[in-house]
Amino acid sequence: MLLAGALLTGCSNGSSHPKPATPSRSASSTASAAAPDAGAYRRWGLDRPLAPPPAPPATRLTATVRPGETPQIVRRVRTTDKVVFLTFDDGAEKDPAFARMAKDLKLPFTMFLTDNIARSGSGYGYFEQLRAAGPAPGNAVENHTLTHPNLRTLSAEAQRKEICGQQDILEKRFGTRPVLFRPPYGNYNDRTLAAAGDCGVRAVVLWEATMQINDMRYAEGGGLRPGDIVLAHFRGPSELKGTTMAQMVTNMLRSIQRQGYTVARLEDYV
Numbered sequence: 001m002l003l004a005g006a007l008l009t010g011c012s013n014g015s016s017h018p019k020p021a022t023p024s025r026s027a028s029s030t031a032s033a034a035a036p037d038a039g040a041y042r043r044w045g046l047d048r049p050l051a052p053p054p055a056p057p058a059t060r061l062t063a064t065v066r067p068g069e070t071p072q073i074v075r076r077v078r079t080t081d082k083v084v085f086l087t088f089d090d091g092a093e094k095d096p097a098f099a100r101m102a103k104d105l106k107l108p109f110t111m112f113l114t115d116n117i118a119r120s121g122s123g124y125g126y127f128e129q130l131r132a133a134g135p136a137p138g139n140a141v142e143n144h145t146l147t148h149p150n151l152r153t154l155s156a157e158a159q160r161k162e163i164c165g166q167q168d169i170l171e172k173r174f175g176t177r178p179v180l181f182r183p184p185y186g187n188y189n190d191r192t193l194a195a196a197g198d199c200g201v202r203a204v205v206l207w208e209a210t211m212q213i214n215d216m217r218y219a220e221g222g223g224l225r226p227g228d229i230v231l232a233h234f235r236g237p238s239e240l241k242g243t244t245m246a247q248m249v250t251n252m253l254r255s256i257q258r259q260g261y262t263v264a265r266l267e268d269y270v
């Protein structure tokens with residue numbers, strides 16, 4: 001029920017891309033700055049490397065939310081750079097091949113995790129690997145509620161529990177309190193924004209492009225636009241008609257490349 005709903009409406013997203021050949025603004029990080037070689041891209045089905053992303057803006061587009069303020073809603077990042085942002089939602093599928101791919105390609109992406117879905121199977125340890133796989137300082141784990149409800153149907157207090165509860169769990173598990181929140185199915189109301197602000201979220205992140213199995217669908221027009229946020233899910237062959245998550249990501253990266261874009265880290269912009 002959950003996944004079917006997510007497939008139709010899109011309920012999460014992710015973004016990824018390889019590390020530039022030289023350390024860019026991540027000089028303070030301890031992660032390896034070495035770029036993936038062309039062989040790594042070929043191994044994962046790409047005939048050429050993804051372009052290194054341009055330097056991100058000196059200041060993020062969103063500020064810390066002060067008490068009483070509500071977080072900004074971000075559907076698409078305002079930029080003229082030919083970059084898009086990969087986001088992966090929920091956390092059901094834990095494909096080891098995707099973890100190897102993310103590490104080999106140093107893909108930047110954002111994970112929006114729902115507690116009772118991400119926790120299933122081998123649990124949060126898988127997402128720890130994916131955090132470390134990204135370019136320095138690593139990929140971020142962000143908030144997608146405790147149980148993936150339609151928040152519009154919940155009281156203010158129940159919404160607060162869903163959002164703050166997952167903030168607390170992720171902070172305890174990963175040592176960093178999430179700063180972004182994605183409401184399941186993209187459904188929210190004023191109570192959601194108030195709760196998210198109270199829970200320490202600085203932006204509510206939606207999306208403009210949705211990854212299917214072989215290619216993307218676009219909210220507007222027939223292709224990507226600068227700053228698009230791409231929604232994808234942690235899904236496996238049973239939801240992808242036999243395609244693995246790693247293959248789905250290869251399809252997505254090929255399409256992004258073909259359209260002249262590369263991938264960057266959402267948290268550097270938002």
Ligand SMILES: [Zn+2]
Pocket residue numbers: 006010011012089090144148184185
């Ligand atoms: Zn979702």
